[in-house]
Amino acid sequence: MAIERTLSIIKPDATRRNLTGKINAKFEDAGLRIVAQKRIHLSPAQAGKFYEVHKDRPFYGELVEFMASEPVVVQVLEGENAIAKNREVMGATNPANADAGTIRKEFALSVGENSVHGSDAPETAKEEIAFFFSGLELVG
């Protein structure tokens, strides 16, 4: 199985409630290694650019406003099959549909305030990691 890297964001609803450590424990317990991490406050322009793929969706404005409302923790997770594994640990986008034990089932407040983001495929993982981290910040 391939060792992959994926981009994860702990969203404002979770940083606000001091859940960063509990969420990171879920990643580590699943065998994902946090190889880079920083806490930043996105501007609306930066959040809008990151979520550009959703710009025609009805929730885009709300999503951008939320992601720029308070600090987030952006991180790179590494491990075997990290992209799929992270998505498993996060649970379904809408917490109402998330399995027991997943981050979104335990912590998410709604489909919008759903505590975490994770890349959905190898190509997007590469782009999303490069959006937030320089090569110098990524320890091999």
Ligand SMILES: Nc1ncnc2c1ncn2[C@@H]1O[C@@H]2COP(=O)(O)O[C@H]2[C@H]1O
């Ligand atoms: N119906 C919706 N209303 C508000 N936000 C949504 C809706 N559907 C998806 N989103 C958000 O859009 C985000 C896009 O990718 P994320 O994995 O970060 O998680 C998603 C949700 O937080």
